[in-house]
Amino acid sequence: MAIINVIDDKEEIVMDYAFEDEKRTKIIYANASDIVQYKGVRCYCKNPYCEARMFIYNPEHPSSAFFKASGKPSHNGSCGSIYNHFDNTEYDANLFNFPDVLIDLEKEPIKKKTCISGRTGSGEETFGKKGLKTIKEIYKMATNTPPNDEYNGIKIKDILADVRSYSEYEDGIMGYHLVECNFFRYENNEKAIIMNFPFLPNNRYYLRLVFENEELFRKERSRIYDTGHKGLIVISGLWQQIDEEYEKSTIKAECKIKSEKQIAIIK
Ligand SMILES: [Zn+2]
Structure with a gap:
């Protein structure tokens, strides 16, 4: 399903920030009051390895302005997904408790409750804004905010x-x-899945996802395998180096997967 969405919404790859310079030292926010001065100016993608030519759109109205790539080359890497816009008016940042929110994702969903992420299922959540809870919600915020900025x-x-x-x-x-x-x-044999980090083509080392539950391993193995080697996957959990071997190995950390809520396939 996610893959179909990406293809359908390919035109919608927009970004909330970009850089003025190739070395990515000067951040430009699309909603800056003086953003109009960048009209027609080539800017740079948030991904330091991507050469897409970014331009500001709708700069006369900063509250609805956004960056979008124009011409070639297109985005190369994890930046090319529809998750490149975050509407912070939908959420209350004060309700974001980190890392508690990630600890909650490790818990198996209660069976009777439907676990459709991102929907307001219970009555109590329909009033006022909610906090970021699912991987996709948190990822959408984090990937659209510069790494040195803060959220709550x-x-x-x-x-x-x-x-x-x-x-x-x-x-x-x-x-x-x-x-x-x-x-x-x-x-x-190990009920493990090895991942590239960071997202290709910039892979530096590997990470290991370990499963205790055979059924969960089989299910997630097939979901992840189906993405091929270019699918963008976000994993939530407690990362550890369980023994000294990890320091010398090309596998630098492992994470126990206890619930399917810890794995999100972005594209
Ligand atoms: Zn890019």
Whole structure:
């Protein structure tokens, strides 16, 4: 389903921020009051390895302005997904408790309750704004906010490990984080799935997802395998180096997958 959505909405790849310079030192927010001065100026994609030519659209109205790529080359990497716009008016940032929100994702959904993410199912949530809860909601916010900015007091690069922030994770990923990655291979004997980090083509090392539940492993293995090696996958969980071997290995950390809510296929 997600893949179909991406194809249908391909024209909708817009971004909330971009950079003025190729070295990505000066951030430009699409909603800046003086954004009109960038009208017709080539800007740079948030992904430091992407060469897409970014331009501001609708700069006369900063509240609805956005960046979009024009001409060739097109986006190369995780930046080319429809998750590149976040409407912060839909959510209350004060309700975002990190890492508690990621700990909740490890819990198996209660069977009778439907677990359609992003929908207001219960009566109590229909009043007022809600907090970010699912991986897709949190990822949408984090990927659209510069890594050094904060959301409810937490730095984005501490929430999401991705191609923009991987230098912070040179030696591995430790603690609760969302991680943007893609499929490398699986190991049936170990009930493990190995992922590339960061998202290709910038892969630096591997991460290991370990499953205790055979049924969950089989289900997620097939879901992840079906993305090929270019599917963009976001994993939520507690990342650890369980023994010294991890420091020397090309696999730099592992994460226990206890619930399907810890895995989101973005495209
Ligand atoms: Zn890009």
